[in-house]
Amino acid sequence: MTDRNEQGLARGLTNYGDRDFSVYLRNSFAASMGYSRDVLKKPIVGIANSFSGFNNCHRHFPELVEAVKRGVLLGGGLPIEFPTISLGEVFLNPTSLKFRNLMSMDTEEMIRAQPMDAVVLIGGCDKTVPAQLMGAASADLPAVQLVAGPMMTSRYGEERLGACTDCRRFWGKYRAGEITTDQINDIEGRLATTAGTCAVMGTASTMACIAETLGMSLPGTAAIPAVHADRLRAAEASGMAAARMIANPIRPSQVITERSVENALRMLLALGGSTNAIIHLTAVAGRLGIKVALERLNELSDTTPVLVNLKPVGSHYMEDFFHAGGVGAVLRELKPLLHLDTIDVTGETLGDRLEKDPGYVDHRVIAKASAPLEPQGGLVALFGNLAPRGAILKRSAADKNLFEKEGRAVVFSSLEDLATRVDDPDLDIAEDDFMVLQNAGPKSASGMPEAGYLPIPKKLSTQGVKDMVRISDARMSGTAFGTIVLHVTPEASVGGVLALVRTGDRIRLSVAKKSIELLVDETELERRRAEWAPSVQPLEERRGYDRLYAAEVTQADEGCDFAFLQPVGKTDDDIEESSR
Numbered sequence: 001m002t003d004r005n006e007q008g009l010a011r012g013l014t015n016y017g018d019r020d021f022s023v024y025l026r027n028s029f030a031a032s033m034g035y036s037r038d039v040l041k042k043p044i045v046g047i048a049n050s051f052s053g054f055n056n057c058h059r060h061f062p063e064l065v066e067a068v069k070r071g072v073l074l075g076g077g078l079p080i081e082f083p084t085i086s087l088g089e090v091f092l093n094p095t096s097l098k099f100r101n102l103m104s105m106d107t108e109e110m111i112r113a114q115p116m117d118a119v120v121l122i123g124g125c126d127k128t129v130p131a132q133l134m135g136a137a138s139a140d141l142p143a144v145q146l147v148a149g150p151m152m153t154s155r156y157g158e159e160r161l162g163a164c165t166d167c168r169r170f171w172g173k174y175r176a177g178e179i180t181t182d183q184i185n186d187i188e189g190r191l192a193t194t195a196g197t198c199a200v201m202g203t204a205s206t207m208a209c210i211a212e213t214l215g216m217s218l219p220g221t222a223a224i225p226a227v228h229a230d231r232l233r234a235a236e237a238s239g240m241a242a243a244r245m246i247a248n249p250i251r252p253s254q255v256i257t258e259r260s261v262e263n264a265l266r267m268l269l270a271l272g273g274s275t276n277a278i279i280h281l282t283a284v285a286g287r288l289g290i291k292v293a294l295e296r297l298n299e300l301s302d303t304t305p306v307l308v309n310l311k312p313v314g315s316h317y318m319e320d321f322f323h324a325g326g327v328g329a330v331l332r333e334l335k336p337l338l339h340l341d342t343i344d345v346t347g348e349t350l351g352d353r354l355e356k357d358p359g360y361v362d363h364r365v366i367a368k369a370s371a372p373l374e375p376q377g378g379l380v381a382l383f384g385n386l387a388p389r390g391a392i393l394k395r396s397a398a399d400k401n402l403f404e405k406e407g408r409a410v411v412f413s414s415l416e417d418l419a420t421r422v423d424d425p426d427l428d429i430a431e432d433d434f435m436v437l438q439n440a441g442p443k444s445a446s447g448m449p450e451a452g453y454l455p456i457p458k459k460l461s462t463q464g465v466k467d468m469v470r471i472s473d474a475r476m477s478g479t480a481f482g483t484i485v486l487h488v489t490p491e492a493s494v495g496g497v498l499a500l501v502r503t504g505d506r507i508r509l510s511v512a513k514k515s516i517e518l519l520v521d522e523t524e525l526e527r528r529r530a531e532w533a534p535s536v537q538p539l540e541e542r543r544g545y546d547r548l549y550a551a552e553v554t555q556a557d558e559g560c561d562f563a564f565l566q567p568v569g570k571t572d573d574d575i576e577e578s579s580r
């Protein structure tokens with residue numbers, strides 16, 4: 001265990017059974033990198049760099065790292081960069097979520113194993129920020145989160161394009177035969193044209209806003225575009241803040257508390273943010289023994305207005321959100337609902353932050369609380385016999401005409417089954433039916449991909465059908481929209497009721513009652529349960545990380561973290577203490 005009184009290179013020595021020899025050897029090897037003796041006496045700020053050639057969103061990280069280093073040096077520390085796993089959303093099979101916990105373990109263990117007194121975490125693409133926050137929370141060393149910042153938008157004719165809501169919008173038009181192959185090829189080259197994360201309020205942007213609201217990023221930094229000079233200034237300031245934290249350590253356990261997690265949930269709801277963020281925030285909080293209950297999400301959702309007019313819910317992009325006032329402007333509108341005694345990585349309370357001059361706020365992008373876009377929050381948890389432990393609906397991105405509805409289930413037993421049959425002209429399906437996808441949850445072979453946005457069957461989309469009720473144990477991209485019930489828990493692969501649904505069953509959805517019910521009596525369900533057999537590959541036939549994941553991943557309501565990464569021996573008193 002690291003002696004917290006040791007600093008810099010003398011922290012966490014390699015064990016040769018002779019402490020002085022360990023110091024001598026480490027100094028000698030560090031000197032081989034060209035550092036002077038004076039420099040090697042300084043406290044160290046590690047820089048967790050998730051750059052990768054397989055991550056387009058992080059392609060500007062070399063420049064950010066240089067700016068962080070500058071800030072660390074100005075703050076009196078020695079910056080030392082180290083690589084971690086990177087997760088480029090669209091480059092990973094079967095889905096990036098499967099590797100979030102691996103990246104969190106890499107981040108945690110490398111923070112713990114290497115000699116550093118504080119750390120700057122540089123991430124951005126969807127799963128990287130949650131992974132870094134999870135790792136930092138478990139390591140509990142002073143840490144500052146620096147995000148990549150969003151991409152800039154592009155143009156196609158008179159249209160403004162930004163990944164990835166417009167990716168889906170144009171793909172839907174292509175599937176419906178409204179645009180040609182030449183046009184979709186042209187659009188493909190214009191959707192993502194700069195460094196940075198997706199340009200809308202998708203998962204990456206939502207997590208950036210959550211990191212700032214939790215207090216783990218510097219105030220005002222979440223929404224700065226990736227290519228803006230302010231992003232480099234934010235990097236420099238993050239490096240300096242981390243160096244300054246060494247003298248007055250503020251640990252993640254002091255920043256991420258029950259109260260700051262509630263503030264983050266309010267932010268998520270006011271943003272109309274990504275459904276994925278519920279899973280990620282649950283996992284981050286879980287690392288400190290803080291539980292995020294979906295019942296509490298509903299209470300907060302009923303009293304938190306949607307304020308941010310960004311795609312996929314609204315009409316603007318992240319660069320507009322930045323110029324409109326960003327996270328600070330949203331927090332000011334939410335102020336009466338927030339816990340103002342939470343602190344950020346600088347030690348400042350949220351209340352003190354919000355006393356400062358807000359600067360210019362564009363209320364076309366960030367609505368006033370007195371005139372919200374929606375009076376209630378963007379996300380709602382549904383419960384019922386189909387989802388005893390909950391399911392999520394992003395009501396702000398759904399068709400309200402479908403909120404109180406009963407329909408006939410049309411079941412797809414897996415992603416493969418969906419791909420094979422969804423565009424079959426003979427598929428027995430109508431606009432009023434409910435599409436149901438099974439076996440796409442965390443323990444399924446597909447690892448809970450963003451497949452909950454089931455494509456509208458071609459025979460219906462070509463007739464102009466734009467939305468249908470779709471139900472699954474999968475996730476949905478933060479950039480998608482539709483009446484989509486996700487994260488059904490327990491999932492089908494562990495024998496949840498979702499596994500028992502058959503084509504022709506009736507399902508009732510009521511957003512007003514926050515319920516999702518399979519209208520099949522319990523005797524019949526018991527009969528089907530007795531016939532059910534798991535379709536996942538048995539553990540003994542799997543190896544490596546795939547086996548570890550299948551054995552340890554928790555359900556969506558527990559954040560899809562690994563059970564063994566939860567804190568050990570935390571008493572309720574400890575948790576209460578950390579939440580003060």
Ligand code: FES
Pocket residue numbers: 057088089090124125126164196197198202204
């Ligand atoms: Fe990286 Fe969207 S692909 S944030």
